């Protein structure tokens with residue numbers, strides 16, 4: 001685990017992918033005096049390491065803010081105290097399968113949430129999951145969850161999406177593109193820190209998803225990525241999508 005300070009009271013816990021795994025993890029932490037909010041919980045291994053690091057610094061984990069509730073983001077909650085506040089999309093129940101001790105508090109898309117010096121606001125971005133949200137942090141960073149995924153070294157990972165959610169994923173990426181942001185945080189892969197890289201990442205994913213939907217999933221993998229200007233990891237996600 002590598003811990004980077006990426007801003008005032010703002011930490012990034014980075015986990016390179018283990019051998020044989022498609023992706024590593026990023027967990028972000030916001031610090032408010034001695035209280036800490038982490039964004040996503042990863043699997044148990046990541047959650048435990050982050051929790052121990054927070055405790056070793058004399059801080060207290062009080063909140064976990066979920067980008068969405070897929071197992072690789074939520075299972076870590078099992079290793080965390082029961083009394084922490086878990087925040088996430090009001091649609092969390094559509095995805096959450098893991099039995100967790102904590103209660104989920106739905107975020108408000110109109111009011112946002114204040115945590116110390118951090119003003120957080122949320123936008124629904126369904127597609128990768130029905131409960132995916134975008135998290136704006138002080139108008140500077142935008143955490144996009146798994147709307148864009150990449151390897152630890154930045155190599156693109158093919159979007160993971162179920163067939164019936166394709167149109168939603170496309171709409172969410174189009175919305176993200178229109179936001180024209182220049183600092184985007186990912187749950188898997190390094191942050192994208194300029195609008196050119198962000199646009200390129202979005203366009204490549206859109207190109208793949210649009211070809212799949214246009215051909216009703218009958219294209220080959222090579223056809224699906226033919227307009228993309230990047231190479232992808234995670235070809236198996238294409239086969240899974242076609243079987244949906």
Ligand SMILES: [Fe+2]
Pocket residue numbers: 070072073146187188
């Ligand atoms: Fe994920």
